Amino acid sequence: xxxxxxxxxxxxxxxxxxxxxxxxxxxxxxxxxxxxxxxxxxxxxxxxxxxxxxxxxxxxxxxxx
Numbered sequence: 673x674x675x676x677x678x679x680x681x682x683x684x685x686x687x688x689x690x691x692x693x694x695x696x697x698x699x700x701x702x703x704x705x706x707x708x709x710x711x712x713x714x715x716x717x718x719x720x721x722x723x724x725x726x727x728x729x730x731x732x733x734x735x736x737x
Contacts, residue, residue, distance in 0.1 A: 676735045677735070678734055681733075683734065686730055686734060694721065694722040695721060695722065
């Protein structure tokens with residue numbers, strides 16, 4: 673049986689914690705930063721958990737299923 677390939681795009685965008693949780697980067701942090709508050713910009717740097725509805729799709733892309 674052939675090996676399952678990991679999606680290279682997904683590998684770069686998602687992180688799996690030791691407990692198995694999936695984390696993603698925040699959107700809206702690449703441009704128009706002058707009009708965003710410093711507090712909002714700081715919060716962009718923290719990783720967010722992947723939505724429950726998307727977890728199965730992301731796991732499949734990462735080869736975890």
